[in-house]
Amino acid sequence: MNDLLNLLIGLAMGLNLVALGTSRLPSLIRVAALQGMMLGIMPLVIEHEWRVMVLVIAVATVIMKGIVIPALLHRAMRTANIDRDLNPLIGFLPSLLLGAAGMIGAVVLASWLPLLPEHRESLLVAGSLASVFTGLLLLIGRSKAISQVCGYLILENGIYLFGLLLIHSTPLLVEGGILLDLTVAVFVTGIIVDRIQRAFDSLDTRRLTVLRE
Amino acid sequence: MTMDGLMVFAVLVLVAAALSGAWLPRWWLALTLAGTAALLGAAFWTLGGGAEWDWRSGFALGGERLHLRLDAISAWFLALVAVVGGAGAVYAREYWPDRERPESAGRGRGWWSTIVLCMGLVLLCANGLHFLMAWEAFALSAYFLITLERERSQTRAAGWLYLAASHAGTLGLFAFFSLLAARTGSWELGPMRDHPELAPLFWVALFGFGVKAGMFPLHIWLPSAHANAPSHVSAIMSGVAIKMGLYGLIRFSGWLPVPAGAGWVVLTLGAVSAVLGGAFALAQNDLKRLLAYCSVENMGVTLIGLGVGLLGAANGDTAWGRVAMAGALLHVWNHGLFKSLLFFGAGSVLHTTGTREMSRMGGLWRTMPWTAGLFAFGSVAISALPPLNGFVSEWLIYLGLFDAAASHAQVAAVIVPATIALGVTGALALAAFAKAAAVVFLGASRTQAAEHAHECGWWMRGPMLGLAAACTFIALGSVAVWPAIQQPLGAWNPAWRGGEAPAPLAMLGAVQAALAALVAGAVVVLWSRARTNGVRRAMTWDCGYAAPTARMQYTGGSFSALAVGWFAWVLQPQRQLRWPRGPFPRRADHVERIPETVLERVIGPVSDVVMVASSWVRQRQQGHLPDYILYLVAGLAAMGALVVFGNM
Numbered sequence: 001m002n003d004l005l006n007l008l009i010g011l012a013m014g015l016n017l018v019a020l021g022t023s024r025l026p027s028l029i030r031v032a033a034l035q036g037m038m039l040g041i042m043p044l045v046i047e048h049e050w051r052v053m054v055l056v057i058a059v060a061t062v063i064m065k066g067i068v069i070p071a072l073l074h075r076a077m078r079t080a081n082i083d084r085d086l087n088p089l090i091g092f093l094p095s096l097l098l099g100a101a102g103m104i105g106a107v108v109l110a111s112w113l114p115l116l117p118e119h120r121e122s123l124l125v126a127g128s129l130a131s132v133f134t135g136l137l138l139l140i141g142r143s144k145a146i147s148q149v150c151g152y153l154i155l156e157n158g159i160y161l162f163g164l165l166l167i168h169s170t171p172l173l174v175e176g177g178i179l180l181d182l183t184v185a186v187f188v189t190g191i192i193v194d195r196i197q198r199a200f201d202s203l204d205t206r207r208l209t210v211l212r213e
Numbered sequence: 214m215t216m217d218g219l220m221v222f223a224v225l226v227l228v229a230a231a232l233s234g235a236w237l238p239r240w241w242l243a244l245t246l247a248g249t250a251a252l253l254g255a256a257f258w259t260l261g262g263g264a265e266w267d268w269r270s271g272f273a274l275g276g277e278r279l280h281l282r283l284d285a286i287s288a289w290f291l292a293l294v295a296v297v298g299g300a301g302a303v304y305a306r307e308y309w310p311d312r313e314r315p316e317s318a319g320r321g322r323g324w325w326s327t328i329v330l331c332m333g334l335v336l337l338c339a340n341g342l343h344f345l346m347a348w349e350a351f352a353l354s355a356y357f358l359i360t361l362e363r364e365r366s367q368t369r370a371a372g373w374l375y376l377a378a379s380h381a382g383t384l385g386l387f388a389f390f391s392l393l394a395a396r397t398g399s400w401e402l403g404p405m406r407d408h409p410e411l412a413p414l415f416w417v418a419l420f421g422f423g424v425k426a427g428m429f430p431l432h433i434w435l436p437s438a439h440a441n442a443p444s445h446v447s448a449i450m451s452g453v454a455i456k457m458g459l460y461g462l463i464r465f466s467g468w469l470p471v472p473a474g475a476g477w478v479v480l481t482l483g484a485v486s487a488v489l490g491g492a493f494a495l496a497q498n499d500l501k502r503l504l505a506y507c508s509v510e511n512m513g514v515t516l517i518g519l520g521v522g523l524l525g526a527a528n529g530d531t532a533w534g535r536v537a538m539a540g541a542l543l544h545v546w547n548h549g550l551f552k553s554l555l556f557f558g559a560g561s562v563l564h565t566t567g568t569r570e571m572s573r574m575g576g577l578w579r580t581m582p583w584t585a586g587l588f589a590f591g592s593v594a595i596s597a598l599p600p601l602n603g604f605v606s607e608w609l610i611y612l613g614l615f616d617a618a619a620s621h622a623q624v625a626a627v628i629v630p631a632t633i634a635l636g637v638t639g640a641l642a643l644a645a646f647a648k649a650a651a652v653v654f655l656g657a658s659r660t661q662a663a664e665h666a667h668e669c670g671w672w673m674r675g676p677m678l679g680l681a682a683a684c685t686f687i688a689l690g691s692v693a694v695w696p697a698i699q700q701p702l703g704a705w706n707p708a709w710r711g712g713e714a715p716a717p718l719a720m721l722g723a724v725q726a727a728l729a730a731l732v733a734g735a736v737v738v739l740w741s742r743a744r745t746n747g748v749r750r751a752m753t754w755d756c757g758y759a760a761p762t763a764r765m766q767y768t769g770g771s772f773s774a775l776a777v778g779w780f781a782w783v784l785q786p787q788r789q790l791r792w793p794r795g796p797f798p799r800r801a802d803h804v805e806r807i808p809e810t811v812l813e814r815v816i817g818p819v820s821d822v823v824m825v826a827s828s829w830v831r832q833r834q835q836g837h838l839p840d841y842i843l844y845l846v847a848g849l850a851a852m853g854a855l856v857v858f859g860n861m
Binding site: 089136139148 | 839
């Protein structure tokens with residue numbers, strides 16, 4: 001069970017690097033979606049007996065993160081008719097190197113933390129920290145509004161991974177609530193992106209500095 | 214009339230005055246005078262041995278019940294507020310009238326009543342929270358009074374400096390009162406001498422009240438504010454407002470226990486303020502700035518008295534501490550009276566010549582004999598020369614210092630230098646006022662404006678005469694004033710309650726009266742001889758010049774050049790000298806400027822560094838969302854590192 005979980009987390013960490021390395025907006029959205037789906041099936045791997053609630057949450061997560069949110073983002077991208085290049089603030093190679101360094105740092109930090117014995121073997125904490133770091137890196141290093149939404153998605157994935165540590169003590173309903181928030185947030189962002197595009201002819205957040213004070 | 218009724222009457226009347234000031238000048242004057250008279254009556258009732266007035270209301274402000282109390286210490290300062298508040302209101306009628314200042318006269322009247330009311334409330338509040346509120350309202354109304362003439366950029370700058378310094382002090386007071394409330398569990402104020410853990414709070418109070426009192430390194434706001442404010446405002450600022458800082462120090466050093474070193478520190482700060490204030494005063498060429506620095510000096514003198522009082526209380530409530538403390542309290546009144554008189558006199562000069570530069574005046578006594586006489590009277594008083602009142606209070610402080618030096622070997626180590634400092638201060642003050650009175654009123658007029666000066670009217674002369682009369686009363690009737698001094702003295706330190714006046718005081722009164730009679734007799738004799746024989750006017754020997762001019766007179770700068778040289782290490786005078794060259798020199802000049810040393814050499818550079826750092830931070834504020842996330846991440850990482858390495 002733990003091996004399968006670690007495999008999935010390892011894949012998710014790999015996807016982090018792909019997200020940092022990709023130069024196209026559609027592929028970034030796809031990576032975030034794929035990572036979200038992997039996370040969605042993790043509760044099924046962790047739980048020993050499959051309760052209905054777990055099943056519902058897993059299916060809902062996969063649908064939301066894997067299908068609904070990416071579809072919304074694609075739609076926003078198409079209607080806003082934006083340039084699909086990412087024009088990064090931090091170059092792709094430096095982002096990759098930073099991401100790799102962050103991943104190593106996450107593993108080291110996870111080994112330092114005073115964790116419960118049953119969590120020592122899994123990559124949950126390391127993967128969670130690495131995803132949070134990747135999300136922040138994307139937020140800092142990419143300037144398009146939609147790529148920033150992807151950064152938030154990956155950041156949330158990291159938090160979700162951390163939440164899985166507590167799967168036995170917190171109800172998944174909380175997780176479900178967070179997911180709903182996120183969906184609404186993405187939905188709203190999709191609309192705002194469209195409006196920004198109409199108002200400013202650009203989606204580059206570097207130009208949205210008028211409201212800084 | 215009961216005390217409650219009197220107080221309610223005073224507050225209501227002053228509020229009405231503040232509201233009516235802008236439109237009804239006559240009503241305002243009547244109401245302000247009625248309010249200050251009521252305050253004066255209440256203060257004298259308490260000082261005359263009446264019971265302490267303590268009033269609690271069910272009405273809560275900011276979650277705290279209103280609690281006012283008038284004890285002897287409050288009453289001592291309240292009397293000063295009332296006298297100068299009333300005198301200034303009369304003076305302003307002619308000095309700052311509607312027809313000359315249509316823009317600001319009404320505002321000035323309103324704020325005048327407000328500041329009198331707020332200072333009264335500061336003195337009465339017995340709740341820390343309400344004290345802070347009243348203090349802040351008082352500081353703000355002082356700001357609006359200073360900036361009455363706000364069309365001048367210098368005035369605005371002075372106002373800003375005052376506001377900034379005042380708030381730095383208020384910050385200290387916020388710390389003081391909230392720490393006090395946190396440790397005692399209540400905002401209520403009152404005697405808490407049996408809580409030794411409260412002693413360290415004295416240092417916070419010393420900073421907070423020290424800024425307002427103009428103690429030497431904290432005096433930075435004082436010269437420019439007092440110089441640029443209208444003269445009646447300078448009078449209440451210098452005569453009364455800075456005393457509020459002193460009130461705070463006396464009040465809380467009496468109510469709270471003080472740390473062991475408090476007496477030494479206050480004494481040292483007082484000596485430094487006195488000597489350096491005197492040196493700066495002597496070096497000024499601006500009449501009102503000279504008076505302002507002289508306030509720093511007199512605050513120093515008062516602090517010396519307070520310091521000796523604290524030392525005396527700490528060494529077993531000795532008699533010398535009591536005498537010095539009495540001197541400090543009396544000096545509060547004296548300085549309030551004669552400094553207001555001098556600022557009124559300076560205002561009268563300023564009103565007619567339109568300048569504060571002493572080098573543009575000269576020979577004013579011919580056209581303004583009343584102002585010249587009253588200014589000279591005030592100068593004698595403030596230089597602590599007998600037979601006037603400044604001498605009485607400084608003499609009491611000297612008496613305390615001498616007795617302390619004679620009686621206690623350990624204390625003498627700091628008492629003797631302080632005595633010498635007080636002596637030096639007296640000399641500096643005398644030189645400064647000899648300079649001011651001589652350059653402004655004697656000699657020949659240096660400018661057209663000075664030549665065509667005219668005497669002020671009775672509305673301005675009256676308050677000056679009243680203040681001079683009060684000074685004379687204290688000078689000659691010091692024994693009669695003693696019972697009143699004893700009340701705050703006993704409230705400050707219960708061990709000093711009651712007791713006789715020090716024996717030499719009665720003799721001093723007789724000597725003062727004899728001296729005054731001698732001076733008066735000499736004046737009468739000289740006057741009558743001048744009347745009968747006539748005055749022969751001749752030119753001063755002019756070293757053989759064929760055509761002497763008024764510009765060849767001694768200037769204020771040349772008068773004080775020697776003493777400025779002694780204090781060049783702190784005054785740092787900036788000289789620009791262009792020598793006359795060739796046999797027929799076209800032009801030569803010598804410009805000397807005395808910088809505000811503390812402000813320009815210490816506060817200025819420090820705030821420059823702060824400004825550079827802040828503008829660097831501001832450049833990070835560009836509105837780029839990714840940058841903000843980066844700052845967040847950096848901040849989180851720093852906190853994480855702190856947690857990780859802090860535990861190692």
